[in-house]
Amino acid sequence: MKKIYLLLLAALLTIATKSQVLNTADAYLSDALYQQPAAVSGAIVIIGIDEKALSSYGAYQDWNREKTAETILLLNQSEDCRPAVIGIDILHSSEKAEEADDSLVYAAKEYGNVITACAGAFDTGFVETGDGFAYDNFQIISYEEPFEELKAVTDQGHINAMLDADGVLRHHLLWFSLPDGAVVPSMAMAMARRYEEDLEMPKVSGNGFWYLPYSKKPGD
Secondary structure (H helix, E strand, O other), X not given: OHHHHHHHHXXXXXXXXXXXXXXXXXXXXXXXXXXXXXXXXXXXXXXXXXXXXXXXXXXXXXXXXXXXXHHHHHHHOOOOOOOOOEEEOXXXXXXXXXXXXXXXXXXXXXXXXXXXXXXXXXXXXXXXXXOEEXXXXXXXXXXXXXXXXXXXXXXXXXXXXXXXXXXXXXXXXXXXXOOOOOEEEEHHHHHHHHHOOOOOOOOOOOOOEEEXXXXXXXXX
């Protein structure tokens, strides 16, 4: 029995190695075919948190939320160029300073065009089903969302980013489902839907991933 077991184990390892090699080759071929620089829409504006901002103001998690609130109000002040949607790619999962928290809630509520961040944590393991147990290779084990008052006045989109097996980020998790069946869209999907209701969704895998064609090369 030990010999049979060892032979089976060796065969499985060989299959797994070949599969990894083929998947890597397939990924690089897809990159060569589909990852081409392209123009982006001028309707999309990114206000980035760069190294200069971090060195001036410290870690973004510790920034005063009143500044975020002021930015939202500033972007919305003109009726002629008010954004269709504003996505805040920072997870505000807990209350901090009451006055600053209240200002952020007020700014998000005032114009109703803000998407806030949420995030899930995933693992593999067995889950209970009606017929016993089943193995789940994409099991959600925790979920963070905005503090209650901010959640009530905004829509949410997750900001999970997961690398492929070769350490490259080329697939985007368009959505995932919570244990209660609720579907959580990505922040990109939530913002795109707010901007264009009849948006055509890309084809996704069983776990909700789709191959993402970037508009620029790494570093651009």
